[in-house]
Structures are given as C-alpha cells and as structure tokens.
Amino acid sequence: MHIQLKSLISELSKLNQTLSRTKILHALVIQNNLSRDPFYATKIVRFYAINNDLVSARNLFDKSPERSIYLWNSIIRAYAQAHRFSDAFMLFKCMLISETEPDSFTFACILRACSEWREIEGLREVHGKVVVSGLGTEFICDSALVSAYSKIGNVEVASRVFYGIDEPDLVLWNTMISGYGCHGDCAKGLQLFSKMREMGVRPDGYTVVGLIMALTDHSLIKVGEAIHGFCFKYGFVLNDHVGSVLVSMYSRCKCMDSACRVFDCLDRPDLVTWSSLITGFSQAGDYLKALIFFRKFMIDGGKSDPVLIASVLAASARLAVVGPGSEIHGFAVRNGYYTELMVSTALIDMYAKCGFLELGIQVFKTKTNTNIIMYNSMISCLGLYGRATEAFQMFNDMIDGEFKPDETTFCGLLCACCHAGLVKDGREYFTMMKNEFGIKAKAEHYVYMVKLLGMAGELEEAYQLIKSIAKPVNSSIWGALLSCCDAHKNYELGEVIAQHLFENKAEISSYSVMLSNLYAGDERWDAVNRLRVENGGAIRKIPGITWIGGISH
DNA sequence: ATAGGGTTAG
Numbered sequence: 001m002h003i004q005l006k007s008l009i010s011e012l013s014k015l016n017q018t019l020s021r022t023k024i025l026h027a028l029v030i031q032n033n034l035s036r037d038p039f040y041a042t043k044i045v046r047f048y049a050i051n052n053d054l055v056s057a058r059n060l061f062d063k064s065p066e067r068s069i070y071l072w073n074s075i076i077r078a079y080a081q082a083h084r085f086s087d088a089f090m091l092f093k094c095m096l097i098s099e100t101e102p103d104s105f106t107f108a109c110i111l112r113a114c115s116e117w118r119e120i121e122g123l124r125e126v127h128g129k130v131v132v133s134g135l136g137t138e139f140i141c142d143s144a145l146v147s148a149y150s151k152i153g154n155v156e157v158a159s160r161v162f163y164g165i166d167e168p169d170l171v172l173w174n175t176m177i178s179g180y181g182c183h184g185d186c187a188k189g190l191q192l193f194s195k196m197r198e199m200g201v202r203p204d205g206y207t208v209v210g211l212i213m214a215l216t217d218h219s220l221i222k223v224g225e226a227i228h229g230f231c232f233k234y235g236f237v238l239n240d241h242v243g244s245v246l247v248s249m250y251s252r253c254k255c256m257d258s259a260c261r262v263f264d265c266l267d268r269p270d271l272v273t274w275s276s277l278i279t280g281f282s283q284a285g286d287y288l289k290a291l292i293f294f295r296k297f298m299i300d301g302g303k304s305d306p307v308l309i310a311s312v313l314a315a316s317a318r319l320a321v322v323g324p325g326s327e328i329h330g331f332a333v334r335n336g337y338y339t340e341l342m343v344s345t346a347l348i349d350m351y352a353k354c355g356f357l358e359l360g361i362q363v364f365k366t367k368t369n370t371n372i373i374m375y376n377s378m379i380s381c382l383g384l385y386g387r388a389t390e391a392f393q394m395f396n397d398m399i400d401g402e403f404k405p406d407e408t409t410f411c412g413l414l415c416a417c418c419h420a421g422l423v424k425d426g427r428e429y430f431t432m433m434k435n436e437f438g439i440k441a442k443a444e445h446y447v448y449m450v451k452l453l454g455m456a457g458e459l460e461e462a463y464q465l466i467k468s469i470a471k472p473v474n475s476s477i478w479g480a481l482l483s484c485c486d487a488h489k490n491y492e493l494g495e496v497i498a499q500h501l502f503e504n505k506a507e508i509s510s511y512s513v514m515l516s517n518l519y520a521g522d523e524r525w526d527a528v529n530r531l532r533v534e535n536g537g538a539i540r541k542i543p544g545i546t547w548i549g550g551i552s553h
Numbered sequence: 554a555t556a557g558g559g560t561t562a563g
Binding site: 006009010038039040042043046068070071073074077103104105106107108109111112138139140141142143144145146147170171172173174175176177178179181205206209210212213240241242244245246247248249251252270271272273274275276277278279280305307308310311 | 554555556557558559560561562563
C-alpha cells in the first residue's frame with residue numbers, strides 16, 4: 001500500500017493539482033495511518049496551498065505531531081504566498097520557540113514577506129535572527145536580505161550586506177544590481193556590472209534585466225543601447241524576459257523604431273509587452289500607430305486587460321476622433337472591462353476630448369462606484385467645456401462622498417473657473433486648497449490663477465501673486481501673465497516683467513513668443529527684431545497674434 | 554524523498 005501511495009503521490013505531483021484530488025489523497029493518507037509522517041503531510045500541505053485551501057493546510061499542520069523543517073517551511077510559505085503576512089510571521093515566531101530551527105529557506109521566505117508587506121521593523125528583526133543563527137554567511141539568506149532591503153527602499157543596508165560577502169555568486173550580483181536598478185541608481189548598477197565582469201563572473205539574463213530597469217527616460221538611451229549590444233555580444237536569447245524588458249525600455253524612452261525591431265524578434269510577446277509597445281507609440285505622439293497595433297494584437301487573438309484598454313482609449317482621446325474610442329467602448333462592454341473604474345474614467349475622458357461630453361456624462365451616470373480619479377476627470381472635463389456650475393456641483397458630491405480632493409481636483413476646478421471667467425470662485429478655491437486641504441499650490445495652479453486674474457484685468461494682483469512664489473518660477477507662469485498683458489495692452493507691466501526676466505537671466509527663448517507678441521502689440525518692431533535675432537530666428541509665431549501660452553490641455 | 558535565494562514591463 002505504501003508503495004502504491006508513493007507512486008500515486010508522484011503521479012499527482014505531475015498532474016494539475018485540483019482540490020478534489022488533494023482531498024482524496026489526504027483521505028488515503030489518513031486511511032493508511034500515514035498522516036503523522038511529515039513527508040506526506042508536507043506534500044498535502046503544499047497541494048492544499050496550491051488550491052488556496054489554507055484552512056485544510058493549517059488543520060493538517062496543526063494535527064501533525066512531528067514537524068520537519070520541510071513541513072514548517074511549507075506552511076509558512078503557504079501563508080506568505082497567499083499574502084497573509086501576519087499569519088506567516090506568527091508561525092515563524094512559533095517555529096522559533098519549537099525544536100525545529102529555521103534554515104536559510106525559512107529566512108528567505110520570511111524576508112521576502114517582510115519586504116512585500118513593507119515591514120521594515122520585521123525585516124530588521126529577522127535580519128538580527130539571521131545573524132544570530134549563524135546563517136548570515138549563506139548565499140540564500142544573503143540574497144534574500146539584499147533583495148528585501150532594496151525592495152523596501154533601503155539600498156544602503158542592502159549594499160552593506162552585499163559588500164560583506166567575499167565572493168558573491170551570480171544570484172547575489174544580480175540581486176544587488178537590480179537593487180540599484182529599482183532604486184533608480186543606474187550609475188551604481190553599471191559600476192557593479194563592470195566590477196562583476198572584472199571578477200570574471202559571467203552575466204546572464206537576470207543581470208541585464210536588472211540593469212535595464214533603471215533606464216526610465218530618454219536621457220539614458222545610450223546606456224540602454226550599450227546594454228542591448230551587450231546582449232548580442234553574449235548571445236543572450238531575446239525570448240524570456242530580456243526581450244520584453246528591452247521593448248519596454250525602448251518604449252519608455254520613446255525610441256519606437258528600436259522597440260519595434262526588438263518586438264519583431266520575439267516569439268510570443270505577452271500582454272504587457274504588447275501594452276508597453278502600444279503605450280509607447282501613444283506617448284511618442286503616434287496615436288494612430290498605437291491603435292493599429294492594438295488592432296493587430298486583437299487579430300492575433302490577444303486577450304486584453306483594463307490597463308491596455310484604458311491606454312488605447314487615451315490614444316483615441318488624443319486623436320480627438322470619436323470612432324475608434326466608441327468602438328473600444330463597445331468592446332469593453334461586451335468583454336466585461338467596463339466595470340473597471342480605470343476603463344470608465346478613460347472613456348469619460350475620451351468622449352470629452354472628442355467633443356462628446358454628454359456621452360462621457362452618461363458613462364459617469366451608469367457607475368455606481370466612483371473614485372477620486374473619476375471625480376477629478378469629470379470636474380476637469382466639465383471645466384473644459386465651461387460648465388463650471390456642474391463642475392462645482394461635482395466637487396460638492398465628491399466631498400459628500402467623503403473623498404479627499406487632491407491637487408488634480410483643484411487643477412480641474414481652477415481650470416473650470418478660467419474657462420468660465422469666474423474670478424471670485426477661483427480665488428476661493430485657491431484659498432480653500434491651501435488652507436482647508438493643506439495642498440501646496442503647484443505651477444499648474446499658479447498658471448490657472450494668473451490666467452484667471454490676468455484675463456479679468458487684475459494684472460497687478462496676478463503679478464503680486466507670482467512675486468509671492470518662492471523661486472524659481474516656472475516659465476509657464478510668467479508666460480501666462482505676459483499673454484494677459486498683451487491682451488489688455490498693458491505694455492507698461494509687460495516691460496516690467498520683461499526687465500525682470502532679463503535681469504534674472506531667464507531662459508528668454510521660453511518667453512520669446514509671448515514677448516514678441518507683446519512688443520508687436522506695442523508696435524515696437526525693433527524689440528521684436530532684436531528678440532528674433534537673439535533667438536536665432538527661432539520665433540515662428542506671427543507677431544501681433546495673441547497666443548495664450550502656458551496651459552496645455 | 555519533499556521545496557527552497559535573484560526578474561521585467563503598460
């Protein structure tokens with residue numbers, strides 16, 4: 001019977017572990033008086049864990065008189081993987097006072113749980129226990145420590161652990177490199193990378209993935225290309241993670257040609273890789289390509305998800321053509337994505353930006369649950385259409401729903417005031433934001449306020465407001481005021497501002513259009529020409545045409 | 554005998 005059970009267990013391990021199979025197996029084990037054997041108990045605990053039946057797993061564990069290290073580790077891991085941190089930690093504490101001592105894998109598991117739950121105190125505590133247990137020299141513990149500390153944001157301690165190791169293995173090098181990577185410290189990661197090679201350790205796919213993670217924008221594209229070249233040199237296959245990571249890196253950097261080249265090499269790019277590419281096109285301003293690739297993805301039989309849907313809806317919004325967006329709307333409804341707030345928010349925004357605010361409002365009205373992002377979106381959409389009263393009402397609803405407004409909310413409100421010329425309300429919301437909600441005004445808020453005051457002719461007040469800002473003042477803010485001076489033919493104040501900008505050695509090219517318009521309005525053609533010469537003829541706007549700068553919708 | 558340290562991305 002034992003032999004039969006053994007072969008049954010080994011067969012079952014190969015199969016898909018269903019809950020019913022596990023229960024049958026459990027019953028068989030009990031029938032044969034084997035449930036006290038930690039070997040079988042461990043197996044069944046693991047099977048229950050795979051099927052998310054932690055209650056049965058725990059029952060079995062509690063009834064096991066003899067608990068091997070395997071059994072302990074399995075039950076702790078079961079809780080940790082189910083994101084039940086406190087249970088996992090409690091069991092770990094029980095283990096410490098039991099006769100079974102934790103091994104490196106127990107520590108690795110609990111360290112990972114600490115970092116996932118951002119339990120910095122727990123992490124420190126477990127770190128201490130690792131040291132006391134004498135397992136601090138084990139690579140498995142060390143890599144778990146380095147990883148946990150980096151993920152929790154404490155790269156300092158992570159690197160201290162790392163540099164305390166004589167001859168780190170590949171996993172440790174990779175862990176530390178990606179530790180620097182997820183901390184955004186590209187330079188340190190690269191340094192470590194060359195040091196690793198100097199010491200004769202051959203990098204693998206994990207190494208480059210860790211490095212590429214840190215490359216977040218176009219300024220680092222040269223580094224990204226070098227690492228890509230390195231993959232070639234070492235003959236890394238682009239499948240698995242390396243290729244996808246390169247695609248998303250190039251997409252993040254808006255190098256869509258390179259992103260496509262890598263993408264074309266991939267056997268079966270997954271959802272996120274497609275999504276990176278599609279979002280990359282959108283962010284690079286190629287909205288049509290974004291939609292075309294989405295269609296390709298669908299034709300290939302790809303299964304979408306809310307993030308991708310929201311992203312293509314944003315691309316349609318930027319195209320400002322309602323066709324594709326409403327098509328995706330239908331698709332979202334048919335496939336159950338519509339329930340996602342992320343999708344409905346994107347829909348509202350898309351309809352509003354495509355000129356169909358009413359359809360956006362309809363979407364909003366069908367939602368029973370909302371969140372702050374959706375309210376913010378509604379407020380700014382209504383504001384954009386000049387429907388300030390409704391935007392204010394939306395804000396009140398939001399407060400009634402006990403949502404806490406954030407800086408975006410006030411951007412929307414101030415935008416609404418601007419579009420409707422409501423100076424008084426604008427002043428009130430601006431004060432409310434700072435005093436009642438403790439939100440510090442950012443450049444966007446000042447731009448709206450300056451524009452609002454300035455367009456109402458309160459140029460001096462707008463000027464004083466800017467002067468009250470602690471330096472440095474964003475160029476859009478001065479730009480907004482210059483435009484207003486132009487519109488109100490207040491060339492005197494315009495000249496004061498211009499002198500101020502010149503004196504402070506401001507980046508005049510950022511204001512050249514506004515300044516030249518101002519001078520043109522005053523028929524000071526010599527000044528217009530001087531500006532033109534100083535800017536290398538870069539002024540493309542026709543002088544004399546008012547251009548309200550500073551705010552991009 | 555069992556499992557058991559390091560990944561990515563929108």
